[in-house]
Amino acid sequence: MRQFKIYNKQEKEITKIICNQCGKEIEVVNGIAKEEVLTVEKQWGYFSDKDTEFHQFDMCEQCYDKLISSFRIPVEIRPE
Template sequence: MRIYLDNNNTELISVICNRCGKEMKVENGILKEGCFEVKHAFGYFSSKDGQVYHFDLCEQCFDKMLAEFRVPAEVKEARELL
């Protein structure tokens, strides 16, 4: 969950893991630790058709989620970090 100073989403003031409630480190509007951000809109043929989900997970909760996968996620190294 992301909290901004105003309604224009211009300055990030807080990021909270939706799973465990941990508040992640934010300094001067910049997230300073690993975070898995999800923004997903379900489409046709889903029981959630038209619903948009937005949530954040800290690295520890992301790792726990991946550990539950029956088929491992594909992982590749990034060539550039922006």
């Protein structure tokens, strides 16, 4: 979950990021998160019970690790 400081219609700055899973607050300095966060954004389409809904959440690295450890098919990991 992201919280913003709104300057005007075009300008806003992230002031706080909270992991939607565990509630951990991620430190933000000058609009930049001080640790890695997974952000998921999904616009649901016609073949979904959530048609036209937009979902967004943030997850800390520890919660991401717990989530992917439950996958039946492992996440593909490759070096950059």
